[in-house]
Amino acid sequence: MTQGSAPFSREEYRRRITKxxxxxxxxxxxxxxxxxxxNQAWLTGYDGWSFYVHQGVILGMxxxxxxxxxHMDSIGAxxxxxxxxxxxxxxxDEYIQSTVMHPMEDxxxxxxxxxxxxxxxxxxxxxxxxxxxAHAVLGSEMPEAKLIDATALVxxxxxxxxDSEITFIRKAAxxxxxxxxxxxxxxxxxxxxxxxxxxxxxxxxxGVGDDWGDYPAIVPLTPSGLDATAAHxxxxxxxxxxxxxxxxxLSGCFRRYHAPLSRTVYLGTPPDEMRxxxxxxxxxxxxxxxxxxxGNRTCDIAxxxxxxxxxxxxxxxxxxxxxxxxxxxxxxxERTASIRVEDKTVLEPGMTFHFxxxxxxxxxGLETTETILICADGGAEPLCNVExxxxxxx
Amino acid sequence: MTQGSAPFSREEYRRRITKxxxxxxxxxxxxxxxxxxxNQAWLTGYDGWSFYVHQGVILGMxxxxxxxxxHMDSIGAxxxxxxxxxxxxxxxDEYIQSTVMHPMEDxxxxxxxxxxxxxxxxxxxxxxxxxxxAHAVLGSEMPEAKLIDATALVxxxxxxxxDSEITFIRKAAxxxxxxxxxxxxxxxxxxxxxxxxxxxxxxxxxGVGDDWGDYPAIVPLTPSGLDATAAHxxxxxxxxxxxxxxxxxLSGCFRRYHAPLSRTVYLGTPPDEMRxxxxxxxxxxxxxxxxxxxGNRTCDIAxxxxxxxxxxxxxxxxxxxxxxxxxxxxxxxERTASIRVEDKTVLEPGMTFHFxxxxxxxxxGLETTETILICADGGAEPLCNVExxxxxxx
Numbered sequence: 039m040t041q042g043s044a045p046f047s048r049e050e051y052r053r054r055i056t057k058x059x060x061x062x063x064x065x066x067x068x069x070x071x072x073x074x075x076x077n078q079a080w081l082t083g084y085d086g087w088s089f090y091v092h093q094g095v096i097l098g099m100x101x102x103x104x105x106x107x108x109h110m111d112s113i114g115a116x117x118x119x120x121x122x123x124x125x126x127x128x129x130x131d132e133y134i135q136s137t138v139m140h141p142m143e144d145x146x147x148x149x150x151x152x153x154x155x156x157x158x159x160x161x162x163x164x165x166x167x168x169x170x171x172a173h174a175v176l177g178s179e180m181p182e183a184k185l186i187d188a189t190a191l192v193x194x195x196x197x198x199x200x201d202s203e204i205t206f207i208r209k210a211a212x213x214x215x216x217x218x219x220x221x222x223x224x225x226x227x228x229x230x231x232x233x234x235x236x237x238x239x240x241x242x243x244x245g246v247g248d249d250w251g252d253y254p255a256i257v258p259l260t261p262s263g264l265d266a267t268a269a270h271x272x273x274x275x276x277x278x279x280x281x282x283x284x285x286x287x288l289s290g291c292f293r294r295y296h297a298p299l300s301r302t303v304y305l306g307t308p309p310d311e312m313r314x315x316x317x318x319x320x321x322x323x324x325x326x327x328x329x330x331x332x333g334n335r336t337c338d339i340a341x342x343x344x345x346x347x348x349x350x351x352x353x354x355x356x357x358x359x360x361x362x363x364x365x366x367x368x369x370x371x372e373r374t375a376s377i378r379v380e381d382k383t384v385l386e387p388g389m390t391f392h393f394x395x396x397x398x399x400x401x402x403g404l405e406t407t408e409t410i411l412i413c414a415d416g417g418a419e420p421l422c423n424v425e426x427x428x429x430x431x432x
Numbered sequence: 433m434t435q436g437s438a439p440f441s442r443e444e445y446r447r448r449i450t451k452x453x454x455x456x457x458x459x460x461x462x463x464x465x466x467x468x469x470x471n472q473a474w475l476t477g478y479d480g481w482s483f484y485v486h487q488g489v490i491l492g493m494x495x496x497x498x499x500x501x502x503h504m505d506s507i508g509a510x511x512x513x514x515x516x517x518x519x520x521x522x523x524x525d526e527y528i529q530s531t532v533m534h535p536m537e538d539x540x541x542x543x544x545x546x547x548x549x550x551x552x553x554x555x556x557x558x559x560x561x562x563x564x565x566a567h568a569v570l571g572s573e574m575p576e577a578k579l580i581d582a583t584a585l586v587x588x589x590x591x592x593x594x595d596s597e598i599t600f601i602r603k604a605a606x607x608x609x610x611x612x613x614x615x616x617x618x619x620x621x622x623x624x625x626x627x628x629x630x631x632x633x634x635x636x637x638x639g640v641g642d643d644w645g646d647y648p649a650i651v652p653l654t655p656s657g658l659d660a661t662a663a664h665x666x667x668x669x670x671x672x673x674x675x676x677x678x679x680x681x682l683s684g685c686f687r688r689y690h691a692p693l694s695r696t697v698y699l700g701t702p703p704d705e706m707r708x709x710x711x712x713x714x715x716x717x718x719x720x721x722x723x724x725x726x727g728n729r730t731c732d733i734a735x736x737x738x739x740x741x742x743x744x745x746x747x748x749x750x751x752x753x754x755x756x757x758x759x760x761x762x763x764x765x766e767r768t769a770s771i772r773v774e775d776k777t778v779l780e781p782g783m784t785f786h787f788x789x790x791x792x793x794x795x796x797g798l799e800t801t802e803t804i805l806i807c808a809d810g811g812a813e814p815l816c817n818v819e820x821x822x823x824x825x826x
Contacts, residue, residue: 085666086664086666087653087664087666088664090765110663110664111663111664113662114662117659117662117665118665131772134750135767135768163565163568164566165563166484166561169563169564170562170563170567171557172564174564187565189565230644231644232637232638232644233638236633236634236635236638239634240633243630243633244626245669249669250624250625250669252666252667253666257481257647259481264511267507268507268511269504269507270480270482270505271479271481271511272480272481273646275642356504356524357525367761367762368481368762376529380526380530398504
């Protein structure tokens with residue numbers, strides 16, 4: 039039944055497994071149980087909107103990984119993963135949202151059968167799809183095993199992208215260019231925000247040529263005016279208004295790979311303070327891109343940007359970027375390194391980040407961001423080709 | 433700063449809080465910390481795509497609830513919740529995805545300050561947004577408190593909908609009618625699946641008249657042929673083909689309220705076995721709707737359907753429905769009652785379910801489902817007006 043529809047070559051998956059196993063050795067683990075849907079997809083190719091029930095990938099030190107999940111989704115696994123059917127395990131529907139049974143009881147049996155009853159088992163304790171309850175049940179079902187926090191162990195292996203992954207991100211970036219252009223072109227006073235979002239989504243899913251669009255891990259963020267002082271509001275049916283800024287934080291998605299980008303549109307003539315912030319932001323981004331070179335650290339990017347802002351008298355704190363690539367809802371960030379002054383991750387060629395130095399002020403927001411690829415020398419390469427400025431429509 | 437943009441009246445929120453507090457008393461809890469975004473929205477009106485970081489609502493036995501989350505999202509809280517700013521608490525960006533600090537350290541300080549240092553605190557242990565790590569940190573930060581599993585405590589209060597909630601679900605149902613019609617009309621041999629999904633999303637987000645469309649908690653599920661034997665595959669750029677069935681599992685969304693519906697389209701002349709399954713399914717649905725009346729139990733619906741199927745010689749197991757209403761990704765189900773033979777929940781007027789007796793066979797899938805409202809007498813009311821049949825396009 040296996041269709042081999044996994045998007046990468048066997049060699050690529052083998053390489054990922056080898057990398058992950060090296061990290062497992064370092065962490066003293068015999069096996070990991072991976073619940074993060076992005077990690078599951080990265081290791082096995084599994085793809086489906088089934089992460090709302092318990093499922094995961096078991097990766098020991100030998101042999102192929104095992105995909106485990108709800109029986110009805112094991113059919114979908116058979117159609118998406120690269121392993122054979124012997125490496126797909128399903129549990130019955132009676133476990134689903136039951137108050138008397140828990141899927142982790144079934145998982146424990148499989149781990150036992152695979153010889154992990156007394157193993158050091160890595161679990162992703164800080165993940166949306168590994169609940170406090172799941173952890174408690176798995177622990178009590180496997181009293182002789184040792185459950186060890188392996189949060190982000192696989193995520194860190196995803197930080198440097200392979201050439202084929204970068205190809206996917208470039209395709210996503212082309213879709214991003216298309217949807218940002220759609221947003222900027224269609225924005226006008228009187229246009230209902232939801233109608234604009236409908237056009238953005240349509241442009242993203244139709245994709246570019248043969249590169250069809252997948253669903254991004256975050257829906258379009260498109261707040262205007264005062265709503266744009268907040269970071270994560272979605273949309274409503276209110277019409278766009280003259281003399282307001284709207285930021286668009288959007289990502290194309292190609293086979294689950296992302297390339298987020300933000301641009302801001304002002305309808306009318308922007309106030310001076312916004313123009314000044316724009317100038318500072320653009321200068322800061324240029325400084326950040328220059329600092330985003332292999333051998334430097336993530337904090338160097340943050341400091342380069344913050345220094346420029348301070349020079350312009352603008353206070354900005356917090357995180358201004360994160361790695362991106364393969365992802366599922368609710369987040370397109372990889373949740374490992376951060377671009378911030380406290381983070382010392384050394385940059386390597388092939389890393390990709392959403393460099394995200396947005397400014398949320400008291401009465402407006404200005405988002406101008408780039409998806410960037412770290413290169414061996416020179417500055418970082420922005421993967422989308424979109425003019426970097428505040429877009430003004432008079 | 434509070435905008436009062438919460439979609440319901442103060443009285444409605446008060447009613448919800450009173451109901452929740454009664455359940456807290458029954459469970460012996462002094463306070464609950466609610467992480468489920470749907471529960472947060474239901475209690476406070478909070479709405480934003482920020483659930484990928486730790487946030488939640490603190491509800492004690494007195495006073496207004498407190499929304500707690502990332503500082504940058506507390507701005508969005510100020511623009512969406514009905515409480516005043518004193519009931520919105522933010523934590524700093526240095527906590528975000530840090531490996532040395534955890535947001536639950538900040539939450540513990542707030543719970544202490546609110547007088548809950550030694551309280552019996554209900555937490556949602558089986559929830560996407562309350563991680564195993566969050567539970568461990570909160571427990572160690574509050575050594576004198578008792579953390580008690582309160583999974584679905586609030587969800588159960590949501591089971592019977594108020595009149596204003598039913599109005600919202602009816603609006604969502606009208607959007608569902610529109611998107612199902614779009615899917616059926618545009619389906620044709622050679623049409624790329626992603627282009628069809630783009631049209632579906634566009635129709636859903638534009639909405640119906642003044643009722644603008646929100647994002648559904650699950651993306652369109654639209655598998656064809658063998659992919660339709662699996663429950664939760666999304667789409668690709670492959671063209672639709674003659675002599676294949678495609679099921680569409682879709683939901684309109686109005687201000688986070690859902691009304692899911694599935695219909696199946698066959699391009700060509702369906703094989704006899706599919707026609708027979710269709711007849712059995714439709715007869716079973718009619719029997720299920722008749723059994724879905726106040727005073728009966730969820731299992732009565734399941735048994736009524738399964739009996740008809742058995743009569744037709746079709747084996748079907750598992751869950752065939754769940755309550756729906758307010759929801760956020762990754763699931764539009766409410767995760768309380770289930771329509772299945774093991775579930776004994778007594779039906780009450782105002783409950784709404786996605787009655788979901790799909791058939792996934794060896795080589796094809798047939799989904800015909802309804803969003804239904806339980807009424808005082810007579811059978812259940814299907815909220816979408818879409819012809820119930822296998823749609824055939826020759």
